[in-house]
Amino acid sequence: MNISLTKSKYNLNNQYKAIVIGGSAGSFQVISKILQNLPEDFQVPIIMCLHRLKDVRNGFVEALNIKSAKLIEEPEDKEQIRKGKIYLAPANYHLGVELGNTFTISTEGMFNNSRPAIDITFMTAAYVFRNKLIGILLSGANKDGALGMKRIAEKGGLTIIQEPSECLIDTMPTSALKETAIDYTLTTDEILDFLNQLHYHYV
Amino acid sequence: MLQQEIEISELRLITDLIKQKYDYDFGNYAMSSFKRRVARVLELYKMEGVPTLLRRLDIDAKFFKEFLAEITVNVTEMFRDPTFWVELKTHIIPHIRQNNENFSIWHAGCSSGEEVYSMAIVLEEMGILDNVKIVATDIDHVILDKAREARYHIKNMEVNKKNYTTFGGLYNLENYYKEESGKAVMDQNLVRNVEFREQNLVTGSAFSKFDLILCRNVMIYFNQTLQNQVLRLFHESLHKYAYLAIGSKESLIWCELANKFIVVNNEEKIYKKIRD
Numbered sequence A: 001m002n003i004s005l006t007k008s009k010y011n012l013n014n015q016y017k018a019i020v021i022g023g024s025a026g027s028f029q030v031i032s033k034i035l036q037n038l039p040e041d042f043q044v045p046i047i048m049c050l051h052r053l054k055d056v057r058n059g060f061v062e063a064l065n066i067k068s069a070k071l072i073e074e075p076e077d078k079e080q081i082r083k084g085k086i087y088l089a090p091a092n093y094h095l096g097v098e099l100g101n102t103f104t105i106s107t108e109g110m111f112n113n114s115r116p117a118i119d120i121t122f123m124t125a126a127y128v129f130r131n132k133l134i135g136i137l138l139s140g141a142n143k144d145g146a147l148g149m150k151r152i153a154e155k156g157g158l159t160i161i162q163e164p165s166e167c168l169i170d171t172m173p174t175s176a177l178k179e180t181a182i183d184y185t186l187t188t189d190e191i192l193d194f195l196n197q198l199h200y201h202y203v
Numbered sequence B: 001m002l003q004q005e006i007e008i009s010e011l012r013l014i015t016d017l018i019k020q021k022y023d024y025d026f027g028n029y030a031m032s033s034f035k036r037r038v039a040r041v042l043e044l045y046k047m048e049g050v051p052t053l054l055r056r057l058d059i060d061a062k063f064f065k066e067f068l069a070e071i072t073v074n075v076t077e078m079f080r081d082p083t084f085w086v087e088l089k090t091h092i093i094p095h096i097r098q099n100n101e102n103f104s105i106w107h108a109g110c111s112s113g114e115e116v117y118s119m120a121i122v123l124e125e126m127g128i129l130d131n132v133k134i135v136a137t138d139i140d141h142v143i144l145d146k147a148r149e150a151r152y153h154i155k156n157m158e159v160n161k162k163n164y165t166t167f168g169g170l171y172n173l174e175n176y177y178k179e180e181s182g183k184a185v186m187d188q189n190l191v192r193n194v195e196f197r198e199q200n201l202v203t204g205s206a207f208s209k210f211d212l213i214l215c216r217n218v219m220i221y222f223n224q225t226l227q228n229q230v231l232r233l234f235h236e237s238l239h240k241y242a243y244l245a246i247g248s249k250e251s252l253i254w255c256e257l258a259n260k261f262i263v264v265n266n267e268e269k270i271y272k273k274i275r276d
């Protein structure tokens, strides 16, 4: 990949504290590719909320881990969010962020037919990280994540959606576009490039 | 219900009022989920904002009861996490029985009773149901009534049946209920040794000693301070070398009293009290 070490085309001058990624139908390959190509010492914590089968507790994180450059973990309630870590919302729980940078989980009803719901992860993260948050919304067949992206934008965070024409199903990113202004619309390769530039910006 | 942003200061006003007026303390509930529950109540009752809610709570005791029922999260399943129940049946319960033929179990935060019925079915299939005394408690009296009634929506039985099969139950789950106008009416005989009672883990004190406590998916709604306090209550309510089970994505390691317990099964989050 061609990483320009000079001036980035992205606005990265903002000590980001976390990245949240949401995805549903058609996002698995994208996520896999991102995780596979992430620098091993990538520092900004990544919190992923991906729609998944409710009653299959094991297997998903393992499947993602096969190809990932970094270990992905399902956090436990009250666990501290740490630099350099990648987290995945567990099956059948909503995953949120609490003041003090800890995780919080919940079994309350589904939002947008989903548990975990991307909106919950995104909104709670926006509340805690404010303008130090990056939200990335990928391919998916419902509107989960759109309100979350709106909240991230309202708090001054950075919003990125996967280029709709590249999505297997583009309902999710286009719903976000209808809800709020989006900073960057990027293909999978461009998202990778973005994350790499972010990485080089931080070291 | 996700649209509204409620301020922390507003949440404080709500919890303070409730504490003063009704003697329930939600001050140490986990902030983000509590906030969503309040937002949900506002939406449900079509209230414009927290001031309206405060006024209503102040003058209407009956409304507070409804509020209490709405603010708690009651989502539950039979045989939730089937592998947990396998572990109970094959290891934990046989272990308890090595020392006591008769023993006691506390379901703290039993919700509508699915977990209690699961336990009763496991014990029945082990042929030891009459050896066990069960107490099932919850803060929410509306949901406790549902637990006592045990008439579950037929559509909820799909996941319950699936879990029971994955667990490896001896029969069909249908053996334990009959269908009546869209409801699965559980066999009350299963809960002949169960006492359902209202109890608030926040203000309640130890009322008995148990060989096994289940408190799954309850403490996730508490902050660390309250978790510490409730773990003290459980510690007091357990015999030495007795067991405590929490939800599969919870942990005791951040609690003050963690060193008085050891992990028996980390995957299923089963702990054993090893120090008084």
Ligand SMILES: C[S@@+](CC[C@H](N)C(=O)[O-])C[C@H]1O[C@@H](n2cnc3c(N)ncnc32)[C@H](O)[C@@H]1O
Residues within 6 Å of the ligand: A107, B072, B073, B074, B075, B076, B077, B080, B108, B109, B110, B111, B112, B115, B137, B138, B139, B140, B143, B199, B200, B201, B202, B215, B216, B217, B218, B221
């Ligand atoms: C999500 S349900 C858990 C049901 C079941 N244990 C399970 O894991 O499926 C949580 C229950 O905890 C109860 N609860 C919440 N706060 C409580 C408190 N302070 N004291 C007792 N029960 C409480 C709620 O009313 C609710 O029924």
